[in-house]
Amino acid sequence: MTSYPPPPSAPIQAPSTQPADPTVYNGTTVHGILGQKRIRHPWELPMLAVGIVFTVLAMLAWLVSAAVVIYGLVIGEYTPESISAPSEQQTFTTWAGLLWNWASTPVMGFIVQIVFIVGIMWIVIFIARAMMYANYRLRGVRMSPTQFPEGYRMVAEAAQYFGMRRIPDAYVVTGNGVINAFAFGHGLRRIVVVHSDLFEVGGKVRDPDALRFVIAHELGHHAAGHVSYFRILFSNLLHQVPIIGMAYSRAQEYTADNYGYAFCPQGAMGTIGVLGAGKYLNADVNTHEVADRAHTEGGLWTHLSVWFSATHPPLTWRAHALRDRTKPGSMWIRPGGNMFSAPLVPGGTFSKSYPTPAEALAMLDAADRERPAWATDQFGRFPGVDYTGLPAIRDMQVAAPLQQDRTSYVIPPGPYRDDARGPLTRQAGNPFAEGGASQQ
Template sequence: MYPDNGQNWGQAYPGHRQAPAQHQWSGGTGWNPPVPLPGLMPHDRPARHSWEIPLLVAAIVLTVVAYVAAIAALFLGVVSTWVLIVLIAPILIAVGRGQLYGSQQVNGIKMTPTQFPDGYRMVAEAAARFGMTEPPDAYVVLGNGRINAFASGHGFRRFVVVYSDLFEIGGEAREPDALAFIIGHEVGHIAAGHASYWRQLGQFAANYIPVVGSALFRSMEYTADNHGYCVRPQGARGAMGVLGAGKYLVSNVGFDELADRATTERGFFPWFVNLLSGHPVLTWRAAALRNRTRHGHLFVKPGQIYRDPQLLRYAADPAGPVTR
């Protein structure tokens, strides 16, 4: 239905608003860099999503209110399950973080220069790119078919865990760039402070507040995606493909078709699913990785289908200029 020959990129398809003039493809041979937002391209310091800090402040305020209410209830002699959970939350979070780290220490396969050396190198490169003084520990754990990775911490230690099925996409015949993007995403969570004990304690109430909490977590995922993109922009397409179709079918996923559907899939329930999700829905996430002129959408779907070959060329060679 929509042309995909490269000549129409940078323009909105029929029925959609035109992209800004400075992003149009001129068809010339010179290099005319687009104007992406600061922090959204590989040469930049990765940007925090514009909504993350306001939502974090709201979550901290709600957490403080919850603590004050729980303490007041205790003094009034009102003891309930939620009061106890709030009061012992600092202990629960500390114990949970320690147990999670301990589990990786005794059950995970640690990435080292001799065990999973490619993954170890990707973690070290991402940490260096984000200005971290030392790379976090990194582990491979049995996935049993599940596609997942996460980052956390305990005390002053930070660590990344990659499920074995996801790690397999780094195989020579598959998508090593996608693995580098995903590892950059997880290390990005650490670099952005998302794995901090005090951060997790401060936003504790957000776990129980559907709209505010889920929006905060979506903004954090967009922030981590910005980090992954700065490490390996060419891996964004494969990463979205493997998250959508799995490690074996990733090569069959059309990234642009996936991203286009962020605009074309209409209705209440697609919007509602995103509203309650702790991760951006995959179509919106793909659209955000393709359009680096703005932060990812949190509440309202993208209003236009946006493709810009200059941004793609700029991502591949941010040093420019390039002639063809």
């Protein structure tokens, strides 16, 4: 069984030389345009290759269509009359009118829209990114050495750890109760936005390592090239494909989680608590119970909800992947293995297996007899309240659940490779360890 929390991340070392300026050709980090390949989820790059092929074919279709139309207009044979009443004597260019009529069918109409989008999406993406950047520059509170310096230090340390050539802009915006953070870019500039409700978690009396993990996750998107202009351009159409587009997005999120874990492994379970229950109740989230439900909550409908609607891995699947670093995060099928037996039947079980109210009350009474004093009153931790004498938040989050027997499922002890493909057997297996980058 692995120990919790994991050891702190490696100390930040200043680079021996000034990194070169970022360009379109050399990538966001000093590790090149593809970044560190070892840390990526194994599904990410193959699916990106599919997206590139799909986009290139769509671009070729757009160019051919445009050439046919322009040629027909120039020679005067591609007219509304020739399209509506084609004849056997029409040339190739006017015969294209038959394709136009065919394109009016629902299925082909969708394809025509895709082809049309290909012709304009390069400028649409550029304008959208520019407007988005301008929006947050005007309404966000910018982190700096004098404004939210603790958060800005987290950004700077993660950027240096990942080998980024320049530090991203970082902004705090009002969250209105929403826990979120995201990354995007414009040109060669990189931006991270953190909602205020999430940023508050970084205080000393809260869970600063959870915020460090989240910030490293977002910078991981930058370091992996997920938000670069050309990555978005060549994967945009892939996102429109049902199931495949969602899967590609989930693979990127697992990669970003790998970055977060590489930089701040001790913040992984805290992040699950915050994302699952918010900035106050996070302390009372038992992350073993969350991770175990990734395996026990099965069934057709849970998988369909992931395949068709999940741009991010479900929280339970992410918790399982962050706890068991011996294998990459699950993409299609629920992950295997639960460390503890749950007191309640899985949610997808037929209702006849559910406990009656009397049985539920009996289980509560039994748990209360075992529950330590510090585990009562599970309504969160709040700033300004003295919690002296209580366990640290992380100790509460990774404690063995009450009334749950240990199963035979065992996680080999770490340290682990940063791509979550087994234990770290040599230093070069860690892409950010000294000497690891030279063996890509």
